[in-house]
Amino acid sequence: MIALKKILVVDDEPDISSSIKRGLERNGFQVDAYTDPEKALSEFKPGIYDLLLVDIRMPKLNGFELYREIKKKNDQSKICFFTAFEVYYEEFKKVFPTLDVKCFIRKPITISDLVAHINTELNNK
Amino acid sequence: MLQRNNTELSDLTEFINIASHEMRTPIQSILTHAEFLYNRPEKYTKEYAQTIFRNAMRLQTLCNNLLDVNRIERQTLKLKKEKFDLTEFMSHIVQDFKSSIENSLYNAKNVKLLFESVEKIVVEADKDRIYQVITNLIDNAFKFTEVGSIKITIERKDEKTAVITVKDTGSGIDPDIMSDLFSKFMTISVKGTGLGLFVSKNIIQAHGGKIWAKNNSDEKGASFIFVIPIVQENTKIV
Numbered sequence: 001m002i003a004l005k006k007i008l009v010v011d012d013e014p015d016i017s018s019s020i021k022r023g024l025e026r027n028g029f030q031v032d033a034y035t036d037p038e039k040a041l042s043e044f045k046p047g048i049y050d051l052l053l054v055d056i057r058m059p060k061l062n063g064f065e066l067y068r069e070i071k072k073k074n075d076q077s078k079i080c081f082f083t084a085f086e087v088y089y090e091e092f093k094k095v096f097p098t099l100d101v102k103c104f105i106r107k108p109i110t111i112s113d114l115v116a117h118i119n120t121e122l123n124n125k
Numbered sequence: 126m127l128q129r130n131n132t133e134l135s136d137l138t139e140f141i142n143i144a145s146h147e148m149r150t151p152i153q154s155i156l157t158h159a160e161f162l163y164n165r166p167e168k169y170t171k172e173y174a175q176t177i178f179r180n181a182m183r184l185q186t187l188c189n190n191l192l193d194v195n196r197i198e199r200q201t202l203k204l205k206k207e208k209f210d211l212t213e214f215m216s217h218i219v220q221d222f223k224s225s226i227e228n229s230l231y232n233a234k235n236v237k238l239l240f241e242s243v244e245k246i247v248v249e250a251d252k253d254r255i256y257q258v259i260t261n262l263i264d265n266a267f268k269f270t271e272v273g274s275i276k277i278t279i280e281r282k283d284e285k286t287a288v289i290t291v292k293d294t295g296s297g298i299d300p301d302i303m304s305d306l307f308s309k310f311m312t313i314s315v316k317g318t319g320l321g322l323f324v325s326k327n328i329i330q331a332h333g334g335k336i337w338a339k340n341n342s343d344e345k346g347a348s349f350i351f352v353i354p355i356v357q358e359n360t361k362i363v
Binding site: 013014015016019020022023057084085086106107108109110111112 | 142147150152153154155156157160161176180
């Protein structure tokens with residue numbers, strides 16, 4: 001039996017986090033979803049997620065800050081930032097000049113396209 | 126002049142970025158829930174329709190604010206004034222808002238919406254615009270209040286002026302931004318375009334009134350207060 005891929009979704013918009021969780025679960029993923037990035041961080045356990053899907057513009061802790069704190073816990077999960085903003089890659093490079101993250105998924109996106117993006121990222125070595 | 130133009134262009138670019146973010150966020154929810162309904166129309170129909178409705182209303186408010194800013198800048202904001210009892214009207218607005226909370230994310234918060242007024246106060250104003258200002262202030266109060274209450278009061282300051290207060294028990298206003306609170310594009314959270322209070326200020330000023338905000342001195346939270354002229358008692362209500 002193949003284990004389900006496990007995804008962490010963090011987006012402060014409740015309508016988005018709940019619908020993304022539901023949509024991904026219907027497509028065979030196991031999903032934990034949070035609307036509060038601080039709670040997501042405090043409850044985070046390293047090594048259990050295959051991929052993190054993280055909104056960027058959030059109160060208290062933005063997506064980059066959350067990822068930086070998660071990296072400190074020696075977590076090796078893949079990361080996709082999920083954003084409604086135009087440009088964020090340059091901002092990301094300022095925070096993480098040595099990290100090669102290329103997965104920036106722009107909202108709005110259908111669940112079927114999101115699943116395709118996530119599968120591509122999971123299949124990348 | 127060139128520097129000012131560059132600053133204006135930079136502000137405009139930043140604004141377009143923020144406005145497009147504010148549009149894409151509700152579109153994401155509408156798109157996902159419409160996709161659910163399309164793929165499995167038999168499941169959770171009411172819940173999905175409510176979410177689509179809620180997010181479509183959010184888009185509508187954003188579009189209206191953008192159009193209003195344009196009207197304000199071009200000085201073409203027009204009022205359709207009529208005489209009415211502000212107390213009765215406000216009571217209906219609060220009731221409407223209470224009903225709409227049931228279909229909103231504010232329903233999960235432990236916040237009571239209260240209304241207090243003791244007398245009839247007649248004003249000559251644009252009902253739709255006053256509705257817009259009050260709902261904007263109540264909506265803002267809900268955004269920043271997790272527990273406690275939001276209380277709306279109407280009082281007669283003197284024979285000529287009505288005072289309307291929206292007082293919350295929320296996180297309050299950062300003193301650093303207090304002086305710019307009603308400026309265009311000023312937002313006190315990571316969400317929003319910063320247009321609502323700017324539009325509200327211009328609507329109240331167009332009525333010959335004034336609007337301001339302060340942090341509460343007796344408890345936590347903030348109060349938004351506006352004054353508008355009262356119609357004299359012997360004037361007939363239409």
